Amino acid sequence: xxxxxxxxxxxxxxxxxxxxxxCSQTKGHDRMYWYRQDPGLxxxxxxxSFDVKDINKGEISDGYSVSRQxxxxxxxxxxxxxxxxxxxxxxxxxxxxxxxxxFFGPGTRLTVL
Amino acid sequence: DxxxxxxxxxxxxxxxxxxILNCDYTNSMFDYFLWYKKYxxxxxxxxISISSIKDKNEDGRFTVFLNKSAKHLSLxxxxxQPGDSAxxxxxxxxxxxxxxxxxxGQGTRLTINP
Numbered sequence: 001x002x003x004x005x006x007x008x009x010x011x012x013x014x015x016x017x018x019x020x021x022x023c024s025q026t027k028g029h030d031r032m033y034w035y036r037q038d039p040g041l042x043x044x045x046x047x048x049s050f051d052v053k054d055i056n057k058g059e060i061s062d063g064y065s066v067s068r069q070x071x072x073x074x075x076x077x078x079x080x081x082x083x084x085x086x087x088x089x090x091x092x093x094x095x096x097x098x099x100x101x102x103f104f105g106p107g108t109r110l111t112v113l
Numbered sequence: 114d115x116x117x118x119x120x121x122x123x124x125x126x127x128x129x130x131x132x133i134l135n136c137d138y139t140n141s142m143f144d145y146f147l148w149y150k151k152y153x154x155x156x157x158x159x160x161i162s163i164s165s166i167k168d169k170n171e172d173g174r175f176t177v178f179l180n181k182s183a184k185h186l187s188l189x190x191x192x193x194q195p196g197d198s199a200x201x202x203x204x205x206x207x208x209x210x211x212x213x214x215x216x217x218g219q220g221t222r223l224t225i226n227p
Contacts (some may be wrong), residue, residue, distance in 0.1 A: 025133045042217035090156050099213035100145045104156030
């Protein structure tokens, strides 16, 4: 079984809709991250969380919100989706001692029409 | 402001030869550098890393070289194998407000030809 899972894997939605992307992990890591990947831009950090009570904005948090429901679950929400949020979204985890080594989920491909 | 740059979007190499992927950075505060490998429909996976206090780290067929004066690092794969065909992301770590953060390059698509 995969250590970091993401649902859904693919989603097509319309402008203005609310969308939630979910991430679960069985690695027992405290730290969780949400990234988006766009062609030619690499991965950019949206939000990160170092424990259930700790939520921090990344470099591109506008238009997004997150919820850390438990140590193992970290959700990303788009309150009102817009076309330029069309991207590949990745969840990742890491532990305290080796924060540079992050473990990624398989990604969610989101298309906003 | 792209602090980590991979200027080659793609690279094609013959099987058995050396693959060299390059990465440049601008921020002297980065203290760790990493390479991630990504296959289609999968998330990136950690490949190899190097601390800023070293200039070389080797792991099997993979070697990462760091040239701090030039703010440049490279990943060497020898010999290249078909399974190495993937997108490779360079990443750099720094501490910002007590938190470790990774900054990724744009990625280089490596194709190994038989």
